[in-house]
Amino acid sequence: MSGVIVLDGEGKRLADCSEAKAEKLLASGRARLVSQNPFTIQLDAVIPLPQAEAQEDPLQGKRLLLHICCGPCATFTVRYFRERGAQVTGYWYNPNIHPYSEYLKRRETLARYAEEISLPVLWEAPYDVIEFFRRIAGHEAFGERCALCYRLRLERTARAAAEGGFDLFSTTLLISPYQNLQILRALGEELSRIYGVAFYFENLRRGFAEHHRLAEEHGLYRQRYCGCLYSEWESLDPSAPTHRRRQGG
Ligand code: SF4
CATH class of the missing domain: 3.40.50.620 (HUPs)
Incomplete structure (x- = not known):
C-alpha cells in the first residue's frame, strides 16, 4: 500500500508517511486533512529544511x-x-x-x-x-x-x-x-x-x-x-x- 501524501504548511510535498502516523498527526492537531482519496494531510507549519552544516571556525584546532x-x-x-x-x-x-x-x-x-x-x-x-x-x-x-x-x-x-x-x-x-x-x-x-x-x-x-x-x-x-x-x-x-x-x- 502506498503511503499518505504529506504537504508542508506552504503546500510543498514532503516524504510520504504511514497511515498510522498520519492518523496520529491529525489526532494531535498538528496536521489537517486535505483529501481522503488520495489520503493527503497538510502539516500546520512549515517544516524547516535541514540547515546547512555550520561553517567550521578557521581557528578550530589550529x-x-x-x-x-x-x-x-x-x-x-x-x-x-x-x-x-x-x-x-x-x-x-x-x-x-x-x-x-x-x-x-x-x-x-x-x-x-x-x-x-x-x-x-x-x-x-x-x-x-x-x-x-x-x-x-x-x-x-x-x-x-x-x-x-x-x-x-x-x-x-x-x-x-x-x-x-x-x-x-x-x-x-x-x-x-x-x-x-x-x-x-x-x-x-x-x-x-x-x-x-x-x-x-x-x-x-x-x-x-x-x-x-x-x-x-x-x-x-x-x-x-x-x-x-x-x-x-x-x-x-x-x-x-x-x-x-x-x-x-
Ligand atoms: S613600548 Fe614600544 S609600542 Fe610602547 S610606546 Fe614604546 S615604542 Fe611604542
Whole structure:
C-alpha cells in the first residue's frame, strides 16, 4: 500500500508517511486533512529544511603562537582564542619594557597567570634591550619608534612560529586602543609572507574593558605606561619632546 501524501504548511510535498502516523498527526492537531482519496494531510507549519552544516571556525584546532605583551592583555585574548577552538601557546619577547625591574615584574605576572590557566609559554631569552635601542636610535618620536618596536617583536614571533611548526601567529597588542592596528596588520601580513606562517588579525579592542575586569579578578599587576623609557617619560611629562602631541600625531 502506498503511503499518505504529506504537504508542508506552504503546500510543498514532503516524504510520504504511514497511515498510522498520519492518523496520529491529525489526532494531535498538528496536521489537517486535505483529501481522503488520495489520503493527503497538510502539516500546520512549515517544516524547516535541514540547515546547512555550520561553517567550521578557521581557528578550530589550529596551533596559534600568540605574542603576549603582558599578563593583563593575555586575559581576554587567550580566553577568546581558546573559545574559538585554537590551541594557544604564548610567546614572550618584549625588550621594549624598561627598566629591567619593570620587565621582570611583567614577566613574573604573566608566568603566574599562565600557570593559573595552564597556558604553555615560550620564553625568549635573554633581555634584548640593546637590540631594542639600536633599532629605534634616531627614530625616538612616538609612532615612529612604535612601528620599529612592533617589527622587532612580531619578527621574532613569526620566526619562532615557523621554527615551531605553528599554523598561525598573532599578538595581544590587538586588544589595545593605544596601539596602531593598521601598522600591526600590515607588519603581520608582511612577516607572514617572509616566514610562511599565517598572521591572524582581528580588532579585539571590544575586549579591552573585559580585560581590565579579568586582570582585577586575577589580581594581576597593571602597568601605568606602555613599556619603553620614552613612554614612561611621556606618561609623566606631556612636554617630553618624543611625545605624540609634539609630533602632531
Ligand atoms: S610606546 Fe610602547 S609600542 Fe611604542 S615604542 Fe614604546 S613600548 Fe614600544
